[in-house]
Amino acid sequence: MKNILLIASTALLSLYLFNSCKSQKRLFIEELQNEIPKDEEEKVNVNVMHKGSTIIFEIEPIGVEYSYTSVKMFELLANAIMSNNISIGKDSALYGGIDHFDNYKVFVKFTDKKIFIGERPLTYEAELSTAIN
Numbered sequence: 571m572k573n574i575l576l577i578a579s580t581a582l583l584s585l586y587l588f589n590s591c592k593s594q595k596r597l598f599i600e601e602l603q604n605e606i607p608k609d610e611e612e613k614v615n616v617n618v619m620h621k622g623s624t625i626i627f628e629i630e631p632i633g634v635e636y637s638y639t640s641v642k643m644f645e646l647l648a649n650a651i652m653s654n655n656i657s658i659g660k661d662s663a664l665y666g667g668i669d670h671f672d673n674y675k676v677f678v679k680f681t682d683k684k685i686f687i688g689e690r691p692l693t694y695e696a697e698l699s700t701a702i703n
Contacts, residue, residue: 595620595670602664617679625667625674625692628684636683644678648687652676659695668694 602625603618615630629648634640658664676687 623672625671628677628679630679636680648676
């Protein structure tokens with residue numbers, strides 16, 4: 571009987587910790603979404619979501635259909651942004667994701683098609699104590 575109670579309490583604790591981690595990730599993603607400047611002309615949306623330990627950025631040009639030219643234009647823009655790995659300092663709002671996220675992906679979503687641009691690792695500024703050692 572004690573084993574059953576121990577197993578049940580361990581399972582409940584694991585479920586609580588899993589849900590707590592999920593809600594922390596969701597809160598972080600919501601905060602990150604709020605940090606992204608809004609396009610006042612409403613020509614481009616940037617949506618942020620996550621899957622596991624990956625942050626997903628979805629660039630959505632409003633009313634732009636998939637074409638070779640539009641793909642190349644947004645691919646160049648996204649690759650310029652992604653050219654260096656994102657390095658996150660401790661004073662950045664992104665630093666809160668250190669326990670949850672280790673890479674990011676970028677997609678461009680046209681009115682009729684979604685294109686994968688690339689994936690890169692996130693690099694977090696090291697703690698001073700570990701950087702000195």
